[in-house]
Amino acid sequence: MIPTVLPTYSxxxxxxxxxxGSWLMxxxxxRYLDLGAGIAVNALGHAHPALVEALTDQAxxxxxxxxxxxxxxxxxxxxxxVEKTFADTVFxxxxxxxxxxxxxxxxxxxxxxxGQPGRVNIVTFSxxxxxxxxxxxxxxxxxxxxxxxAPLLPGFIHLPFxxxxxxxxxxxxxxxxxxxxxxxxxxxGIRPLPDACLKGLRQLCDETGALLIYDEVQCGMGRxxxxxxxxxxxxxxxxxxxxxxxxxGFPLGAVLATxxxxxxxxxxxxxxxxxxNPLACAVGKRVMEIVAEExxxxxxxxxxxxxxxxxEGLVAAHPDVFEEVRGLGLMLGLKxxxxxxxxxxxGYAQKLLIVPAADNVVRLLPALTISDDEIAEAVARLDAAAxxxxxxxxx
Ligand SMILES: Cc1ncc(COP(=O)(O)O)c(C=O)c1O
Numbered sequence: 001m002i003p004t005v006l007p008t009y010s011x012x013x014x015x016x017x018x019x020x021g022s023w024l025m026x027x028x029x030x031r032y033l034d035l036g037a038g039i040a041v042n043a044l045g046h047a048h049p050a051l052v053e054a055l056t057d058q059a060x061x062x063x064x065x066x067x068x069x070x071x072x073x074x075x076x077x078x079x080x081x082v083e084k085t086f087a088d089t090v091f092x093x094x095x096x097x098x099x100x101x102x103x104x105x106x107x108x109x110x111x112x113x114x115g116q117p118g119r120v121n122i123v124t125f126s127x128x129x130x131x132x133x134x135x136x137x138x139x140x141x142x143x144x145x146x147x148x149x150a151p152l153l154p155g156f157i158h159l160p161f162x163x164x165x166x167x168x169x170x171x172x173x174x175x176x177x178x179x180x181x182x183x184x185x186x187x188x189g190i191r192p193l194p195d196a197c198l199k200g201l202r203q204l205c206d207e208t209g210a211l212l213i214y215d216e217v218q219c220g221m222g223r224x225x226x227x228x229x230x231x232x233x234x235x236x237x238x239x240x241x242x243x244x245x246x247x248x249g250f251p252l253g254a255v256l257a258t259x260x261x262x263x264x265x266x267x268x269x270x271x272x273x274x275x276x277n278p279l280a281c282a283v284g285k286r287v288m289e290i291v292a293e294e295x296x297x298x299x300x301x302x303x304x305x306x307x308x309x310x311x312e313g314l315v316a317a318h319p320d321v322f323e324e325v326r327g328l329g330l331m332l333g334l335k336x337x338x339x340x341x342x343x344x345x346x347g348y349a350q351k352l353l354i355v356p357a358a359d360n361v362v363r364l365l366p367a368l369t370i371s372d373d374e375i376a377e378a379v380a381r382l383d384a385a386a387x388x389x390x391x392x393x394x395x
Contacts, residue, residue: 012348019046022370024353033378035364036355040186040218040331043245043287045367050286051248058282065278067271073281080288084227086236087256091265092276096217096243097131099253100180102270103213103239104135106257107178108155109264110211116174120155122213123171123179127161127188127358130180130215130241139180161185162193164200172204178211178239179204183229186218189359190326190333195233202235211238211261217253221245222291222368224329225301232328245368248287252280291368300368303375304329307364310379318386320393326361330368333361334382338389346385352378 016024016032022045024032037043044051058073065071078090093099104122111119122139124130130139137145138153146152159171172179179201185191205212214237219229223245226232230240238261243253253275257265274280290296308325311332315322321343323335336343340356347354347362355363366378 021045022367022374032351032353034353035366035378036353037365037367040365041244042249043221043368044248045369051283054282054286058279062278071278073278074276077281077285085256088259089257089262091255093253094251094274095253097133097136099241099243099255100130100136101133102255103241106239106265107211111177113264119177121157121175123157123176125159125161127185129187162197172208172210176210178213180213182215184219184331187357189357189361192328198233198235213239215241217241217243219331222297222300223331225297225304247280247284250280250283252284307375314379314382321386321389330366332364336360346389350381350385352381
């Protein structure tokens with residue numbers, strides 16, 4: 001008999017009743033050190049007092065009014081995002097997938113309104129993940145995500161990861177509306193796109209007019225030590241998808257865009273019942289304020305260096321289990337020599353939560369507020385997990 005919850009997830013037999021910072025507690029009080037943070041969502045950890053306050057304060061006043069009316073919390077968050085980024089305007093969604101939908105629509109509408117309705121194609125790269133909607137799976141274009149879901153939304157051109165040079169420039173012809181790329185692939189196995197590639201994409205878009213769309217759903221909102229990951233390369237997008245960390249655990253996403261890129265999105269061209277509602281935006285605004293506090297992102301960078309150094313030591317100590325450390329900031333991956341799912345299980349045995357990704361990688365996406373002691377504890381637990389795996393394979 002089919003479970004009452006549609007069985008699309010492979011869930012661990014773990015259930016948590018409470019969270020605090022980098023820790024999750026089960027009903028019997030067992031504490032797990034959480035290096036997944038809800039897959040890069042709980043950027044400020046669990047139950048951050050300032051976010052609890054922002055949410056409960058708003059919950060006591062007003063939950064929802066619809067976008068028929070002005071929403072001051074939405075306006076405030078949009079203003080803050082515009083002030084801190086390349087963008088001139090913001091549309092709020094409830095998820096990354098919805099941000100992908102709008103990014104695709106915005107790019108196509110841009111060219112339609114410029115009198116070039118044939119420019120509809122979006123160039124994407126292998127290993128990408130842009131969500132599970134019809135546009136999201138067509139954009140990624142691979143594997144289980146698309147099997148059985150034909151006909152796929154047309155208008156996507158798939159290139160190998162990090163394609164550059166003439167192969168890339170030949171693909172970006174007069175049918176291409178935009179290039180869509182994650183500056184660091186998350187689901188694809190924590191694969192950063194080199195700065196030179198991002199700069200090259202920006203240059204190509206400048207030459208051809210194609211819009212550059214960044215998907216910073218996973219790598220954005222402070223995770224790499226900058227507010228957005230592309231800032232390290234200094235190559236700005238025209239459109240950017242954001243979600244996950246922006247709501248600190250409350251469902252919230254956004255599309256940020258320049259005035260020019262957004263020029264086609266006039267009244268009636270897009271909408272969302274819940275997108276940008278007062279609860280989500282009250283929390284999102286508080287997340288932004290905290291991430292923007294002086295020294296916050298420098299602390300992320302310092303802790304990331306510490307964690308990376310410890311992880312390099314871990315890989316050196318367990319060459320039979322781990323191959324390398326990858327990633328940027330607190331978006332880190334361990335490429336495994338044994339099955340990554342086995343490493344995740346071994347982590348559970350040590351009361352440590354880590355997340356599998358493609359390319360046989362385990363992801364470490366801790367709360368940006370993780371402490372030095374918690375980093376040391378996490379690496380000690382990974383060490384014990386790796387030792388247990390080695391013992392198992394020797395037996
Ligand atoms: C890079 C990226 N884009 C889009 C999405 C889809 O976001 P959501 O699951 O919020 O719809 C994800 C989710 O993992 C993601 O990592």
